[in-house]
Amino acid sequence: MHEVGETGAAAVLLRRAAAGDQQAWRELVDRNAAVVWGVSRAFSANSADAEDICQATWLLLAENLDRLRDPDSLSAWLVTTARRESLRLHRARQRESPVGLDSEVLSGAESAEGPEHRVLREWTNSRLAKSFAELPQRCQQLLRVLAVAPEASYAQVSEALGWPRGTIGPKKSRCLAELRRRMLAADVPEEVAG
Known part of the structure; x- marks a missing residue:
């Protein structure tokens, strides 16, 4: 070298x-x-x-x-x-198979919000997670990158994913539209689905 x-x-x-x-x-x-x-x-x-x-x-x-x-x-x-x-x-x-781990115990202290808000948030989050999991793998990868690094330029996102730079914007729009469509189909209120 x-x-x-x-x-x-x-x-x-x-x-x-x-x-x-x-x-x-x-x-x-x-x-x-x-x-x-x-x-x-x-x-x-x-x-x-x-x-x-x-x-x-x-x-x-x-x-x-x-x-x-x-x-x-x-x-x-x-x-x-x-x-x-x-x-x-x-x-x-x-190769791992963890046993007996309770994610609620590992996630920390309970939130100060009331039980009705927690139930609504968990219900919405589960619908979002389900809708997201149904997206094609490439959409999931793109949306993850954009969610965790919103300040990243399309050139950086392109480099990170190995995709042509000109495809990032259109693909993002299609993926978000598909996610929204799936959330609405899962009965998530329109104001939450975006």
């Missing part, structure tokens, strides 16, 4: 971070966190797994700071690494 080059802002930040500059590391993370999180969330079933994928991706970057072939392609390297970590974690999760 080649040593980190001198050109480009990413190369400078990588070189500084490799030398132990914490500010450079923070800037690398700040610049790329949305993309890493978006890919992690798009390819994972829950936010806890996405957090694990993000952590593993950043750890791998820290371990390979001085070995990247093309520092100006850091974003692409992070996307590829996050995808690979997602696949690795998915394979590991398939």
